Amino acid sequence: MVSVITSAAAISAVHSLREIDTRFVSSSKRIESGYRVADASDDASIFAVAQGVRAQVKSSAAVSSSLTQGQNTVQVALAGLRQIYDLTNDIRANIILLADGATAESARTIIKNNTLTLLEQIDSARNTSRYNGFSQLEANAQARSFLSDTKGTSITVGTFNAQTELDDLSTAVNNITDSASALTALDAARAFERQVNVTLADFAATGRSLSESHSFVDSLTDALKKGVGALVDTDVAEAMAVRQSAIVQRGLSVASLDFTNGANRRIVNILR
Known part of the structure; x- marks a missing residue:
């Protein structure tokens, strides 16, 4: 028609x-x-799924940031502990000289004063080994926890619990007057050194845990991002x-x- x-x-x-x-x-x-799916009007189901995955990505990014903070805290603490360890070795060497009967009396005063200076440097290293305003090596330091996954699991960075040993060492060095008192100070130096070694091992183990968790979270975040891309990218x-x-x-x-x-x-x- x-x-x-x-x-x-x-x-x-x-x-x-x-x-x-x-x-x-x-x-x-x-x-x-x-975007192939830029908003709900394009595909409501896929958009809802993508939004959920994006939320996971943001949560993982927050965990990654926390782990980074933890790693940096441990690295700064380890740097301070290595400095303390080196100073302790020097202190022990000086005390051995003070225990040696062949050391001249004029040299003893110099060596003792140098040893006391080294002890002050240990305190300085403890106080200056700070990250984000905190030092894990100070006498009043507190353990700090950092998130390791989106479920709230955390990894705790400990402290340098050697105040008693350090106080004993300082007292023993100040009391050195002869070979016998120097040997007492040497025992105190060894006790402090052992505690430094224990703490170094603990911090190193914590650092490895933080690093492994960080690596996993970053890999997970990358996988989630790829998943979102497969869902919504053009x-x-x-x-x-x-x-x-x-x-x-x-x-x-x-x-x-x-x-x-x-x-x-x-x-x-x-x-x-």
């Missing part, structure tokens, strides 16, 4: 043009945003091909609509 009131061909052409425009807008949005090549196709189809559809309208115009001309 040929009609100038209702044109089935024109309606079909307009409908086709609308579908083509929808594909063009959709593909353009994907190219411009970089395949740019595909989207560009769809848009280019829509441009061609739009031109053909407009031409078809123009042809249909032209047929109606011809009918009107005949009626005239």
Whole structure:
């Protein structure tokens, strides 16, 4: 039926043009945003899943930050402990000289004063080995915990619990007057050195735990990011091909609509 009131061909052409425009807008949005699913209107189910994974990524990033803080805390503490260990070795060497009966009396005073200076440097190393305002080596230091996973599990960085041994060493050095008292100080130096070694081992083990946890969390975060990308990222090549196709189809559809309208115009001309 040929009609100038209702044109089935024109309606079909307009409908086709609308579908083509929808594909063009959709593909353009994907190219411009970089997302195949940018919001819930694109795909509510996938968007909801992606949002959940993004929340996991943010949580993992927070854990990674906490672990970084823990690693830095341990590294600073270990640097201070190594300095203390070296100073303790020097102190022990000086005390051995003080215990040696062949050491001249004039030299004893110099060596003792040097030893006391080394003890002061140990205190300085403890106080200056700070990260983010905290030192794990101070006398009043407190253990600090750092998150190692999103469930709230934590790794605790301990403290340098050697105040008693250090006080005993300082007292023993101050009391050195002869070889016998020097040997007492040597025992105190060895006790303090043992405690330094124990703490070094503890901090090193904690550092390894933090590093391993950090490596796992970073790998997990990368996997989650890839998962989100697979869900929502645009395949740019595909989207560009769809848009280019829509441009061609739009031109053909407009031409078809123009042809249909032209047929109606011809009918009107005949009626005239």
